[in-house]
Amino acid sequence: MNTRYSEMADKAWRSFVIYLPYVWLLLFFLTPFLIVFKISFSDPVIAQPPFTPLFDWARSGLSAVYITFDNFLFLFEDDLYWLSYLKSVRVAAFSTLCCLLIGYPMAYAITRADTTARNILLLLVILPFWTSFLLRVYAWMGMLSTHGLINKGLLWMGFIDEPMKLLYTDFAVYLGIVYTYLPFMILPLYAALQKLDLSIHEAASDLGATPFRVFIDITLPMSATGIIAGCLLVFIPAIGEYVIPTLLGGSDSLMIGRQLFNEFFENRDWPVASAVATILLFILVIPIMLFQRYQITAGTNVNE
Amino acid sequence: MDASEIGTMTIPMNEKIDNLLDDATTGNARLGNRHDSNAQPFIRIENLSKEFDGVTVVDSVNLDIYRGELFAILGGSGCGKTTLLRLLAGFETPSTGRVIIDGIDMTGLPPYQRPVNMMVQSYAVFPHMTVEKNVAYGLKKDGVDKTQIGEQVSQMLSLVQLSGYETRKPHQLSGGQLQRVALARALVKKPKVLLLDEPLAALDKKLRERTQFELMNIQDQLGITFVVVTHDQEEAMNLATRIAVMDDGRFVQTGTPTHVYEYPTNRFVADFVGTTNMFEGTVSRIADEHLLIDTVDFGDIKASPTPGTNVGNQVWLAVRPEKITISKESITSETTTCIKGVVTDLGYYGNRTIYRVTTETSAVIEISAQNQFRASEPILDSEDEVFVSWDLNSGIVLKE
Numbered sequence: 001m002n003t004r005y006s007e008m009a010d011k012a013w014r015s016f017v018i019y020l021p022y023v024w025l026l027l028f029f030l031t032p033f034l035i036v037f038k039i040s041f042s043d044p045v046i047a048q049p050p051f052t053p054l055f056d057w058a059r060s061g062l063s064a065v066y067i068t069f070d071n072f073l074f075l076f077e078d079d080l081y082w083l084s085y086l087k088s089v090r091v092a093a094f095s096t097l098c099c100l101l102i103g104y105p106m107a108y109a110i111t112r113a114d115t116t117a118r119n120i121l122l123l124l125v126i127l128p129f130w131t132s133f134l135l136r137v138y139a140w141m142g143m144l145s146t147h148g149l150i151n152k153g154l155l156w157m158g159f160i161d162e163p164m165k166l167l168y169t170d171f172a173v174y175l176g177i178v179y180t181y182l183p184f185m186i187l188p189l190y191a192a193l194q195k196l197d198l199s200i201h202e203a204a205s206d207l208g209a210t211p212f213r214v215f216i217d218i219t220l221p222m223s224a225t226g227i228i229a230g231c232l233l234v235f236i237p238a239i240g241e242y243v244i245p246t247l248l249g250g251s252d253s254l255m256i257g258r259q260l261f262n263e264f265f266e267n268r269d270w271p272v273a274s275a276v277a278t279i280l281l282f283i284l285v286i287p288i289m290l291f292q293r294y295q296i297t298a299g300t301n302v303n304e
Numbered sequence: 305m306d307a308s309e310i311g312t313m314t315i316p317m318n319e320k321i322d323n324l325l326d327d328a329t330t331g332n333a334r335l336g337n338r339h340d341s342n343a344q345p346f347i348r349i350e351n352l353s354k355e356f357d358g359v360t361v362v363d364s365v366n367l368d369i370y371r372g373e374l375f376a377i378l379g380g381s382g383c384g385k386t387t388l389l390r391l392l393a394g395f396e397t398p399s400t401g402r403v404i405i406d407g408i409d410m411t412g413l414p415p416y417q418r419p420v421n422m423m424v425q426s427y428a429v430f431p432h433m434t435v436e437k438n439v440a441y442g443l444k445k446d447g448v449d450k451t452q453i454g455e456q457v458s459q460m461l462s463l464v465q466l467s468g469y470e471t472r473k474p475h476q477l478s479g480g481q482l483q484r485v486a487l488a489r490a491l492v493k494k495p496k497v498l499l500l501d502e503p504l505a506a507l508d509k510k511l512r513e514r515t516q517f518e519l520m521n522i523q524d525q526l527g528i529t530f531v532v533v534t535h536d537q538e539e540a541m542n543l544a545t546r547i548a549v550m551d552d553g554r555f556v557q558t559g560t561p562t563h564v565y566e567y568p569t570n571r572f573v574a575d576f577v578g579t580t581n582m583f584e585g586t587v588s589r590i591a592d593e594h595l596l597i598d599t600v601d602f603g604d605i606k607a608s609p610t611p612g613t614n615v616g617n618q619v620w621l622a623v624r625p626e627k628i629t630i631s632k633e634s635i636t637s638e639t640t641t642c643i644k645g646v647v648t649d650l651g652y653y654g655n656r657t658i659y660r661v662t663t664e665t666s667a668v669i670e671i672s673a674q675n676q677f678r679a680s681e682p683i684l685d686s687e688d689e690v691f692v693s694w695d696l697n698s699g700i701v702l703k704e
Contacts, residue, residue, distance in 0.1 A: 206420075
């Protein structure tokens, strides 16, 4: 009796622990998304809330459903949105590539450093998180401005004759995104590279592979999960980034995050804004699904 | 087996012992029968040292290894044997000295340019490649033609009995199979020298014994020079044509397995390779046919005359447990030493029994007796009063 009771308690506890995160996701991710999804099929009105209801509830029950696809069609008609999506994907992809190119050697160097140096280096990677993200972006504004630190330095050294326009350019946006998201690239790469067994590198070298071939044949494929995880962690937030393009980018830097903000808060067109958000989500879901598929196929190989 | 058969077997055995005795007295290391002693050394290690942060791990080692040998470096953990192997493979750069393989100085050559392949204890099989790709890897790096690679890989896989496992991934293989993949991967490149670091340590006992013989067969078939590093003295003795016993970065003795076992040159080797009873004393008398050693615990014991020993020298007599006879009756003869004691410990191993006999001075002597006859109950038991005896030729006098 006793053991049965404790077994049942065990089972209940296990399912509680397993399903708790799902409840969390359901409450705070799926429900808001469904609300946004629902709004995207409404018409905007000047009212509180600023959109028409989808369902008309009479006393006897559901009497009518009003669904409009105008918001989505509108997104297709006005190429402003498509250009914004494209630009966002381009900026996010290029920033991700930059983060990868800068982050990979850094992560690799950290794994190869001795223990004390490794801890200090890891701390330095995480250190920027200790100050507010906004403050750091403002600091970049100060440095990039016409009379900022960078222009002054370059003028003083004689590389340029007059201040360059750095702030409010695409360059500033790339710089800001790469700077902000670099730790999200380095940390998963570090985790993946740190697990690599040095004896496997040595075996490849022993079998006749030059250091470059060892990197291509062994290091790179064996750190693939870290590369993919890092890329997703940079790409996904970067694509919807609002603060960096707004503060560092020029007025012409139309990224989708900014469009979304404009539709919600300036035009108060919640249905169109919701449609923008819905499509953005689908753009983001595609790389995640690809990653999942990769993990499923690679998962069987990684288990030793 | 009847008496006449035993008789015919003992004659060649005696001859062998005589040969060994000659070698021992002249100091020549006997080489394996696969080796021609007039040949030039294939691997020459000259004055090789390696320091890590001021700690000398390999200490001016000199060694010649000949073509086709299966050479074992035997030593405890931390004796520098793995570092020595890594120096040969090129993973470490020597602090001093050099390595010459087949007449070519290896100094400064990176691992991927050496005609040497290494198999490590963890096997280091590439986890993201199939068995076939693992084995083909080295050939691909050498730019071997694709059809040739396929041929050689399948040949090698059948040699290590892994045919049919081509498309398996390493995580689907057992420890023994991984070991074969690592071996095939190293051998398929037909290196001049194959270095093996504890090749069998990760396998269970039965598999290890079987793999030892397979390794020897493969080495015989391919004729590649093998250098094996091991801490397991039985493995070294079974595998190797010659053994170098290593301690604290230096070679303490080099020779054939028989030579190292039967004629250790010092107490470390006698103790490390196999088990030994060590009798410490001073030489009290030297006669024509024997010398007498005066010991505190065992009184006078007899030993065969050894050149270079004088009366008053401190010496150790090393006697292997299996060379001591245990019986209930005292054995007295001109050439035997006989000591009285009590059996205090008894270990039954099936094929042999280990007795630990405590003398009146509470010193312990270990005896290993072959269980030649099937007995329903042990002839000797704990607390039995016994006599242990050995012939003077059974022991070896050590001066250090």
